[in-house]
Structures are given as C-alpha cells and as structure tokens.
Amino acid sequence: MAQEDVFKKLVAHCKEYGYVFQSSEIYDGLSAVYDYGQYGVELKNNIKKYWWDSMVLLHENVVGIDSAIFMHPTIWKASGHVDAFNDPLIDNKDSKKRYRADVLIEEQLAKIEDKIQKEVDKARKRFGEAFDEQQFRTTNARVLENQQKWDELHQRFSNALNDSNLEELKQIIIDNEIACPISGTRNWTDVRQFNLMFSTEMGSTADGAMKVFLRPETAQGIFVNYLNVQKTGRMKIPFGIAQIGKAFRNEIVARQFIFRMREFEQMELQFFVKPGTELDWFEQWKTTRMKWHQALGFGAENYRFHEHEKLAHYANAAVDVEFRFPFGFKEVEGIHSRTDFDLSQHEQFSGKKLRYFDPELNESYVPYVVETSIGVDRMFLQVISAAYHEEEVTGANGEKDIRTVLRIPAVLAPVKLAVMPLVKKEGLPEKAREIIDHLKFDFNCQYDEKDSIGKRYRRQDAIGTPFCVTVDHQTMQDNTVTIRYRDTMEQERVPVENLRDIISGEVSFRRLFEKLK
Numbered sequence: 088m089a090q091e092d093v094f095k096k097l098v099a100h101c102k103e104y105g106y107v108f109q110s111s112e113i114y115d116g117l118s119a120v121y122d123y124g125q126y127g128v129e130l131k132n133n134i135k136k137y138w139w140d141s142m143v144l145l146h147e148n149v150v151g152i153d154s155a156i157f158m159h160p161t162i163w164k165a166s167g168h169v170d171a172f173n174d175p176l177i178d179n180k181d182s183k184k185r186y187r188a189d190v191l192i193e194e195q196l197a198k199i200e201d202k203i204q205k206e207v208d209k210a211r212k213r214f215g216e217a218f219d220e221q222q223f224r225t226t227n228a229r230v231l232e233n234q235q236k237w238d239e240l241h242q243r244f245s246n247a248l249n250d251s252n253l254e255e256l257k258q259i260i261i262d263n264e265i266a267c268p269i270s271g272t273r274n275w276t277d278v279r280q281f282n283l284m285f286s287t288e289m290g291s292t293a294d295g296a297m298k299v300f301l302r303p304e305t306a307q308g309i310f311v312n313y314l315n316v317q318k319t320g321r322m323k324i325p326f327g328i329a330q331i332g333k334a335f336r337n338e339i340v341a342r343q344f345i346f347r348m349r350e351f352e353q354m355e356l357q358f359f360v361k362p363g364t365e366l367d368w369f370e371q372w373k374t375t376r377m378k379w380h381q382a383l384g385f386g387a388e389n390y391r392f393h394e395h396e397k398l399a400h401y402a403n404a405a406v407d408v409e410f411r412f413p414f415g416f417k418e419v420e421g422i423h424s425r426t427d428f429d430l431s432q433h434e435q436f437s438g439k440k441l442r443y444f445d446p447e448l449n450e451s452y453v454p455y456v457v458e459t460s461i462g463v464d465r466m467f468l469q470v471i472s473a474a475y476h477e478e479e480v481t482g483a484n485g486e487k488d489i490r491t492v493l494r495i496p497a498v499l500a501p502v503k504l505a506v507m508p509l510v511k512k513e514g515l516p517e518k519a520r521e522i523i524d525h526l527k528f529d530f531n532c533q534y535d536e537k538d539s540i541g542k543r544y545r546r547q548d549a550i551g552t553p554f555c556v557t558v559d560h561q562t563m564q565d566n567t568v569t570i571r572y573r574d575t576m577e578q579e580r581v582p583v584e585n586l587r588d589i590i591s592g593e594v595s596f597r598r599l600f601e602k603l604k
Contacts, residue, residue: 094413097475098344100491104549106130106471107345119338119349126550127467129501129531131352134466135331137499137596138354141379142329145600149327149356150320154308156333157289160299165436166307166429167400168300173280174338175256179267180274188256188278191265192244197415199237206230248397253278283336285349301335306458308332309357310429313454314441317359324443324454325368327358331463343414345464352463359454361445362427368457369404369424375603376408376420376459382602383496385473391416401428408461410469419469420461427453470495474551480576493551494574497593502552503530504590507543509559511536519558522568522583530590548573554590 101107105124109116123131142149163169175188206229211218224230240263247255257278266273284303290296302308309328316328331354338349345351360368373392381387393416395405404424409416430453434441442451474493481487497503506523508515516536523532533552535543540557547555555571562568562583570589571578581589592598 093475094344094472096477097413097471100475100493100549101127101344101471119347121345121348121464126501130470130495130499130551131463131467133499133501134470135354135463137599138379138461138466139329139331140596141600141603142327142356145603146327148322148325149329149358150316150322151329151331152309152312152316153332154305154312154330156302157299158302158307158311160297161436162307162311162433163284163300163303165432166310167432168284168303169282171400172284172303173282175253175278176281177257177260177278178276179270179272180276181272182267182270184267184269186267188253188260189244189248192240192256192259192263195263195265196237196240196244199233199240200415203230203233203237206233245396253280283338285335285337302333303336304334304460305330305332305353305355306357306460307429309355310433310456313357313359313430317443324445325358325360325364327356329354329356331355343412343417345468346412346417348464353460354463354466355458355460357425358457358459359443360457362452362455365424365426365455365457366404369422372457372459373406373422376422376461378603380408380410380419382599383470383473383499385410385469389473393418399423401425410472412468412472417465419465420459423458423460425456425458427455429456430454470499490545490548492548492573495551495553496599497553498596498599500551500553500594501531502533502547502550503594504554504556504586505533505535505543505547505552506556506558507535507540509540509557513560514563515558515560518562519556522556522558522586525583526587526590529587530594544571544576553593556586 098107102109104126106127108122108124110120110122111117139151143151163172176185177188177191178185203224206227207220207223210223210227211220224234240259243255243259246252247259254277257275260275261273264273267275285301286298287301288296289299309330313328316322317326331352333350334353335350338347358368358372377390377392380390389411391409393407393409395402395407398405402423403426406422407418408420408422410419430441433439434453441453443454444451471493474495476492476494478490478492479487480490495501504526506519508519519534519536523534526532533547535547537543538546544555551573553573555573557569557571559569566583567580568583568586569578570581570586
C-alpha cells in the first residue's frame with residue numbers, strides 16, 4: 088500500500104476511534120486546528136509525563152516552570168521575533184494558494200530521495216541476503232545520477248537560505264519545474280517574507296490598549312524567569328529549566344494533519360552552561376534525546392539527525408531529530424546551542440542584569456544555553472504512525488480477516504486494560520465490575536460488554552489497549568480469568584489476584600527510564 092494511502096487511513100482511524108477531531112467540525116472546521124478526543128488526550132498526557140519525568144526526575148539539576156502565554160511585547164522585540172520570525176512564501180496565481188517556498192524545495196529533494204530508495208529496495212529484493220547496500224549506492228548508475236541531482240539542488244538551496252536570497256528561491260522552484268499541487272501549473276509570484284506571530288490587544292479601552300502577541304514558542308518564558316529560578320532554587324551552573332506549554336504560529340502551510348498546526352504544544356528544556364562548554368553539552372543532549380526516542384522501540388533505522396541548512400540568528404550549532412513518517416523523514420525535535428543571545432538581549436532591552444555569579448571562578452557571566460524543543464503533537468503523530476498496523480489474521484472458522492491494531496507502547500497506551508464478561512448474565516458482569524473496581528486506582532480500565540468477544544477484541548486492538556481480560560463461567564468457580572495480549576494475540580489463564588503485577592510490569596515508566604541510563 089502506498090504510504091500516502093497509509094497516512095489517509097491513519098488520519099481516518101484517529102477520528103473513528105476518538106483520538107483526534109477537526110476543531111469546530113460542526114461549523115465546517117477551522118483549518119490546521121485540532122481537538123484531542125477521549126483517547127487522544129490520554130495518549131498526549133502519557134507522552135508529556137514520559138518527557139517531564141525523564142527531564143525533572145532523572146536529572147537532579149533540572150526543574151520545571153509554567154510561564155504565562157501573554158508576555159510583555161518588548162520580549163518579542165528582544166528575542167528577534169518581531170523582526171525576524173518570518174517564512175518565505177510564494178503564491179500560485181492560478182490556484183490562489185500560498186506555499187512556503189522552502190517546503191516546496193524540500194519536498195522536491197524528498198522526491199529525489201524516494202527515487203533513490205526505490206532503486207535500493209528493488210535491488211535488495213532481487214539480491215536478497217547477498218545485497219550490499221553501500222556498494223550499490225556508490226556504483227549503480229541511476230542512483231548516482233539521482234544523487235548528483237540531489238547534491239546540486241541541496242547545495243543551491245542551502246546557499247539561498249543562508250544568503251536569504253528570495254529571488255534565488257523562486258528561481259530554484261522555476262528551474263526544477265515545481266508545480267502547484269492544486270492547479271498543476273508553475274505560474275508563481277515572487278517570494279516574500281511573512282511574520283508568523285498572532286497579535287491581539289490587551290486593555291480596557293481601544294485607545295489605551297497595548298498590542299501583545301500569543302507566544303510563538305515557550306522558550307522566552309524560561310529566559311525571562313531564569314534568574315528567579317536560579318536564585319530561589321539555589322541552582323548552580325550547569326542546570327536546566329523545563330516547560331510544557333501552548334504556542335501559536337500563523338502557519339500558511341498547515342497540512343499533514345497535526346504535523347503542522349496553528350495552535351500546538353511544546354516540551355522545551357533550556358540548559359544553562361558555562362561559556363565555552365556549550366558544544367560539549369550540545370553533543371551530550373543529542374545523545375540523550377535520541378536515546379529517549381529510541382527507547383520506545385520503534386526501530387533505530389526510523390530515526391536520524393539532520394544538520395540545519397541555515398543556523399538561526401541565535402545559534403552556533405543546531406540539529407533536528409527526524410522520524411520516518413508515512414510522508415517521509417520529518418523533524419520531531421530540535422536541539423540548538425543558542426549561545427548567550429537570549430539572556431544578553433533581555434539584559435539589554437530590560438536594563439536588568441541577568442548574570443550568574445560563579446563561586447568557583449569568582450566572577451559573573453551571562454550563561455550560554457543548550458535547548459531541546461519537541462512538539463507534543465508531532466510526538467503524538469510519531470507514536471500513532473509507528474503504532475498503526477494492518478495485518479492479515481485467520482479467524483476461528485479459518486477465514487482470513489484484516490486486523491487493524493495500534494501497537495502503542497503499553498506505558499503510553501490510553502487504556503491499559505479492558506475487562507469483558509463473556510455474556511451479560513449469570514453474575515459475569517458483576518464480577519467484571521468487581522475486577523475493575525480493584526484495579527482502577529492503578530490503571531485506566533475500560534468495561535466492555537457489547538458485541539461478540541471477537542469483535543470486542545478487535546475494537547480494543549484498534550484503540551491500542553495492550554491487555555484484555557475475559558471473565559467467564561470458570562472465573563466464578565476458581566477466580567481465574569483469560570488475559571489476552573494485544574501484540575501477539577496470545578491468551579493465558581491467570582488468577583485475578585495476579586493481574587495487577589502482570590500489568591504493572593508492562594506499563595511502568597521505570598522500565599522505560601532504565602533504558603535511558
């Protein structure tokens with residue numbers, strides 16, 4: 088099945104099973120804004136707990152804050168967002184649609200990568216275990232031809248970005264015959280910059296109102312509170328401040344479901360270090376963060392680092408953690424060495440000293456900062472994309488059937504346990520309720536009695552529930568139940584009193600955190 092079709096099914100699945108809904112759907116929706124349903128919010132909260140605890144519990148020198156969305160407007164002037172928080176946009180004159188010029192070119196690069204990968208996949212299928220991918224990539228004529236095209240386009244694109252050359256970006260689009268996905272034409276306007284911040288007014292009267300912005304990132308709330316946290320927490324360099332919060336960007340190219348939205352949530356750590364040590368810490372956090380992603384078990388081959396083509400004005404090093412989505416490798420997390428730009432700017436614009444007194448050096452300095460920033464929504468999409476599977480299974484009557492299952496890691500799964508009475512009589516529902524009452528203080532449990540047991544299993548598979556417990560007539564005799572495991576569909580008979588220990592061992596964050604050592 089084409090990856091595009093897989094992604095469409097995944098999006099439909101998220102709606103059908105209560106994970107993600109289009110915002111304001113009964114009013115025909117609001118573009119690039121989504122609501123999380125009853126299972127989506129549970130998964131989202133579990134992702135946030137995984138991140139928060141891995142930062143705050145596992146690191147003695149990391150603490151958390153929760154800063155306000157509204158901030159003094161001068162903060163965004165100091166940070167550079169008022170003047171430099173722009174995207175290069177281009178319009179198609181026929182479709183009247185607007186696109187990010189850099190994204191159009193990135194998608195062209197991805198198409199060339201796909202051509203190379205298809206050649207590699209065909210060769211691997213042809214040669215089997217004897218296939219040497221590295222040798223094939225360096226000797227096959229079609230691969231080398233496409234690689235040369237990619238290298239030339241990539242270099243030209245990189246130069247244009249670094250030089251902020253909008254005319255060259257348009258020329259790249261023209262030279263590569265990149266067409267509008269809607270109209271199919273290449274009738275483009277010039278490329279121009281567009282600021283992404285939402286603005287509003289704060290004040291009781293129109294004349295006295297002050298223009299403020301919805302924050303486009305959560306980082307600045309950490310920077311302006313850095314000294315408050317350092318002094319009240321008696322923090323010593325190096326130390327970090329973590330935050331989870333909403334951010335808002337007026338994205339023009341808002342597509343690919345929840346991958347790029349106008350209202351989204353970030354999980355950010357700003358790690359304050361002594362000047363001159365920032366690049367060492369940058370490398371350490373790269374390793375730490377990649378471990379965090381790979382601990383979920385989605386396969387190391389589905390992750391990679393991507394060096395930035397153009398460094399932000401505040402950075403001296405930057406890299407993205409990319410995951411292989413159904414629409415290709417895309418960023419889920421950014422790791423940046425921000426130097427002392429932010430604190431120095433706020434010191435200058437506020438007139439307040441934001442320096443750290445280092446008792447070992449007996450001197451004051453503005454700390455440097457290493458940042459890790461991950462989107463909750465992109466992480467959510469990563470988990471769902473990796474977990475979604477369709478597989479052929481054989482039913483009890485020997486007929487083939489397609490099972491749709493979300494293999495969400497048990498620790499993140501919205502519902503941990505479904506308890507099902509085999510029939511709705513003879514005391515089985517009451518016994519099932521009794522089991523839930525016993526376990527609901529430890530796990531998110533669900534009672535399910537509608538339809539046949541097979542249909543109930545399929546429904547829980549589609550939700551991503553890792554354990555199903557069936558209460559039958561034997562339960563009433565010996566207090567044992569059948570527990571079914573989602574990923575293998577294996578079943579075993581266990582005493583009711585063992586359920587808590589069996590499930591606890593699989594859904595504990597501790598097991599996940601031990602992989603991060």
